[in-house]
Amino acid sequence: MSIVVKRGDLTSVSCDAIVNPANSYGHMGGGVAGAIKRIGGVEIEKEAISKAPINVGNAIATTAGVLPCQYVIHAPTMKRPAMGIDVDNVKLATDAALSLAENLGLRCIAIPGMGTGVGGVSYKKAAEAMVLIIKKFEDKFDKIILIDRNDEMVNSFNCFL
Numbered sequence: 001m002s003i004v005v006k007r008g009d010l011t012s013v014s015c016d017a018i019v020n021p022a023n024s025y026g027h028m029g030g031g032v033a034g035a036i037k038r039i040g041g042v043e044i045e046k047e048a049i050s051k052a053p054i055n056v057g058n059a060i061a062t063t064a065g066v067l068p069c070q071y072v073i074h075a076p077t078m079k080r081p082a083m084g085i086d087v088d089n090v091k092l093a094t095d096a097a098l099s100l101a102e103n104l105g106l107r108c109i110a111i112p113g114m115g116t117g118v119g120g121v122s123y124k125k126a127a128e129a130m131v132l133i134i135k136k137f138e139d140k141f142d143k144i145i146l147i148d149r150n151d152e153m154v155n156s157f158n159c160f161l
Contacts, residue, residue: 001138003131005157006147011039013145016106017061017071019097021114024079026052031117036072041065048074056089059096061104071104073097077115087125090115094133102140110145113153127156 010018010032020033026048028037037045047062051074054060059075075097077089093114101109114130115121121129127146134144146157 001141002143003134003161004143004145005154005161006145007149007151007154008147009149010110010112010147011035011067013110013147014068015108015110015143015145016069017073017101017104017109018064018067018069019109019111019114020072020074021093021112021117021119022048022054022074022076023081023083024053024055024076025049025081026054026074027081029081032112036067040067040072044072048072057092057096059093059100061100069110071106073100073109075100075114077119082118085115085119085121087115087121087129089119090121090126090129091133094130095136098133098137098140102137107142108145109141109143110147113148113150116150116153123150123153123156124159127153128160131157131160
Protein backbone atom coordinates (compact mmCIF):
# COMPACT_ATOMS: atom_id res chain seq x y z
CA MET A 1 0.00 0.00 0.00
CA SER A 2 1.22 3.47 -0.76
CA ILE A 3 0.47 6.39 1.55
CA VAL A 4 0.50 9.69 -0.33
CA VAL A 5 0.45 13.06 1.41
CA LYS A 6 -0.88 16.02 -0.56
CA ARG A 7 -1.84 19.61 0.06
CA GLY A 8 -5.15 20.17 -1.70
CA ASP A 9 -8.89 19.84 -1.91
CA LEU A 10 -10.43 16.59 -0.66
CA THR A 11 -13.52 17.10 -2.82
CA SER A 12 -11.47 17.00 -6.02
CA VAL A 13 -9.73 13.66 -5.38
CA SER A 14 -10.59 10.86 -7.78
CA CYS A 15 -10.68 7.70 -5.65
CA ASP A 16 -13.10 5.07 -4.33
CA ALA A 17 -14.15 7.08 -1.25
CA ILE A 18 -13.37 10.22 0.69
CA VAL A 19 -13.72 10.42 4.46
CA ASN A 20 -15.84 13.03 6.21
CA PRO A 21 -14.85 13.63 9.87
CA ALA A 22 -18.50 13.80 10.83
CA ASN A 23 -20.71 14.26 13.85
CA SER A 24 -23.11 11.57 15.06
CA TYR A 25 -26.18 13.35 13.70
CA GLY A 26 -24.97 13.45 10.09
CA HIS A 27 -25.38 17.24 9.83
CA MET A 28 -22.83 18.74 7.43
CA GLY A 29 -22.56 22.39 8.39
CA GLY A 30 -19.02 23.70 8.28
CA GLY A 31 -15.42 22.68 7.75
CA VAL A 32 -14.73 19.60 5.66
CA ALA A 33 -18.34 18.39 5.91
CA GLY A 34 -19.70 21.72 4.69
CA ALA A 35 -17.35 21.68 1.70
CA ILE A 36 -18.35 18.10 0.82
CA LYS A 37 -22.04 19.05 0.92
CA ARG A 38 -21.55 22.34 -0.94
CA ILE A 39 -19.57 20.76 -3.78
CA GLY A 40 -21.01 17.22 -3.85
CA GLY A 41 -24.67 18.04 -3.25
CA VAL A 42 -27.23 18.11 -0.45
CA GLU A 43 -28.21 14.49 -1.14
CA ILE A 44 -25.03 13.45 0.69
CA GLU A 45 -26.21 15.10 3.91
CA LYS A 46 -29.79 13.86 3.49
CA GLU A 47 -28.59 10.27 3.27
CA ALA A 48 -26.19 10.69 6.21
CA ILE A 49 -28.99 12.10 8.40
CA SER A 50 -31.28 9.23 7.38
CA LYS A 51 -28.67 6.76 8.72
CA ALA A 52 -27.99 8.68 11.96
CA PRO A 53 -27.23 8.46 14.78
CA ILE A 54 -23.75 7.20 13.99
CA ASN A 55 -21.75 6.57 17.14
CA VAL A 56 -18.11 7.63 17.41
CA GLY A 57 -16.23 4.46 16.50
CA ASN A 58 -18.68 3.56 13.72
CA ALA A 59 -18.96 4.79 10.14
CA ILE A 60 -21.50 4.82 7.31
CA ALA A 61 -21.18 5.21 3.56
CA THR A 62 -23.38 7.47 1.46
CA THR A 63 -23.58 8.56 -2.11
CA ALA A 64 -20.89 10.96 -3.22
CA GLY A 65 -23.27 13.12 -5.26
CA VAL A 66 -21.29 14.75 -8.07
CA LEU A 67 -17.88 14.22 -6.40
CA PRO A 68 -15.29 12.18 -8.36
CA CYS A 69 -15.54 9.19 -6.01
CA GLN A 70 -18.02 6.39 -5.37
CA TYR A 71 -18.74 7.02 -1.68
CA VAL A 72 -18.42 9.47 1.17
CA ILE A 73 -17.55 7.61 4.35
CA HIS A 74 -18.88 9.50 7.37
CA ALA A 75 -16.80 8.67 10.45
CA PRO A 76 -17.83 10.75 13.46
CA THR A 77 -15.08 12.30 15.51
CA MET A 78 -17.68 13.94 17.75
CA LYS A 79 -21.23 13.36 18.92
CA ARG A 80 -22.59 16.90 18.50
CA PRO A 81 -21.58 19.45 15.86
CA ALA A 82 -18.74 21.81 16.92
CA MET A 83 -17.86 19.72 19.98
CA GLY A 84 -14.32 19.62 21.38
CA ILE A 85 -12.77 16.14 21.38
CA ASP A 86 -9.56 14.33 22.27
CA VAL A 87 -7.18 12.32 20.11
CA ASP A 88 -8.83 8.99 21.01
CA ASN A 89 -11.84 10.04 18.92
CA VAL A 90 -9.52 10.58 15.95
CA LYS A 91 -8.21 7.02 16.35
CA LEU A 92 -11.73 5.61 16.60
CA ALA A 93 -12.98 7.55 13.58
CA THR A 94 -9.98 6.63 11.41
CA ASP A 95 -10.31 2.96 12.32
CA ALA A 96 -14.07 2.98 11.65
CA ALA A 97 -13.62 4.66 8.25
CA LEU A 98 -10.95 2.21 7.11
CA SER A 99 -12.80 -0.83 8.47
CA LEU A 100 -15.89 0.18 6.49
CA ALA A 101 -13.82 0.86 3.37
CA GLU A 102 -12.24 -2.58 3.69
CA ASN A 103 -15.66 -4.22 4.12
CA LEU A 104 -16.87 -2.43 0.97
CA GLY A 105 -13.85 -3.77 -0.94
CA LEU A 106 -12.49 -0.30 -1.72
CA ARG A 107 -8.86 0.11 -2.80
CA CYS A 108 -8.13 3.87 -2.73
CA ILE A 109 -9.30 6.18 0.09
CA ALA A 110 -8.69 9.91 0.66
CA ILE A 111 -8.69 11.21 4.24
CA PRO A 112 -8.33 14.78 5.54
CA GLY A 113 -6.95 15.75 8.93
CA MET A 114 -9.48 14.42 11.45
CA GLY A 115 -10.60 16.33 14.56
CA THR A 116 -8.33 19.33 13.95
CA GLY A 117 -11.01 21.90 13.17
CA VAL A 118 -13.68 22.57 15.77
CA GLY A 119 -12.65 19.31 17.48
CA GLY A 120 -9.51 21.10 18.67
CA VAL A 121 -6.99 18.24 18.33
CA SER A 122 -3.51 19.48 17.43
CA TYR A 123 -2.28 18.73 13.91
CA LYS A 124 0.64 16.70 15.23
CA LYS A 125 -1.48 14.57 17.58
CA ALA A 126 -4.09 13.96 14.89
CA ALA A 127 -1.48 13.04 12.27
CA GLU A 128 0.33 10.67 14.62
CA ALA A 129 -2.93 8.94 15.61
CA MET A 130 -4.16 8.65 12.02
CA VAL A 131 -0.89 7.26 10.66
CA LEU A 132 -0.73 4.73 13.52
CA ILE A 133 -4.20 3.42 12.60
CA ILE A 134 -3.58 3.55 8.84
CA LYS A 135 -0.48 1.36 9.21
CA LYS A 136 -2.69 -1.37 10.74
CA PHE A 137 -4.44 -1.56 7.35
CA GLU A 138 -1.24 -1.73 5.26
CA ASP A 139 -2.19 -4.86 3.33
CA LYS A 140 -5.85 -3.91 2.83
CA PHE A 141 -5.64 -1.01 0.36
CA ASP A 142 -3.68 -0.02 -2.71
CA LYS A 143 -3.46 3.64 -1.77
CA ILE A 144 -4.36 5.96 1.10
CA ILE A 145 -4.26 9.67 0.27
CA LEU A 146 -3.80 11.99 3.24
CA ILE A 147 -4.93 15.36 1.95
CA ASP A 148 -5.52 18.68 3.63
CA ARG A 149 -5.57 22.38 2.71
CA ASN A 150 -3.59 23.28 5.80
CA ASP A 151 0.21 23.26 5.44
CA GLU A 152 0.73 22.44 9.11
CA MET A 153 -1.51 19.36 8.80
CA VAL A 154 0.32 18.23 5.66
CA ASN A 155 3.70 18.72 7.36
CA SER A 156 2.47 16.79 10.40
CA PHE A 157 1.39 13.84 8.22
CA ASN A 158 4.85 13.79 6.65
CA CYS A 159 6.51 13.73 10.10
CA PHE A 160 4.93 10.37 10.93
CA LEU A 161 5.50 8.55 7.63
